[in-house]
Amino acid sequence: MKVLLAILVSFLVSMPAFAVTSIKAEVNGMVCAFCAKGIEKKLKALPEGQGTYVDLKSRVVVLELKDGLDVSLEKFTKIIKDAGYSVRKVGKVEQSAAEIKEEVAKGAK
Secondary structure, eight states: OHHHHHHHHHHHHHSOOOOOOEEEEEEEOOOSHHHHHHHHHHHHTOTTEEEEEEETTTTEEEEEEOTTOOOOHHHHHHHHHHTTOEEEEEEEESSOHHHHHHHHHHHHO
């Protein structure tokens, strides 16, 4: 029994943690809190999303995706462009919106 338990624990410890996928973009043109809130509102309306983060100072926009759901980079970029802003860089990252927010906050210090 102890051997079986040891094998099970060893298996669980060696399993990779589930990675959260987010779409992260660097956005130009956001100059006020109203701008940031507008983008955040549009992203929160997406059923595939479970969290957002918009940082005006660093010009970072993040959409955290729900497990098993996806939003194309093209659709994400179109939402931002249709709101009147340009996207400098966009990509998917294996981080939550909260992790990115913490990372941005550390970089601002």
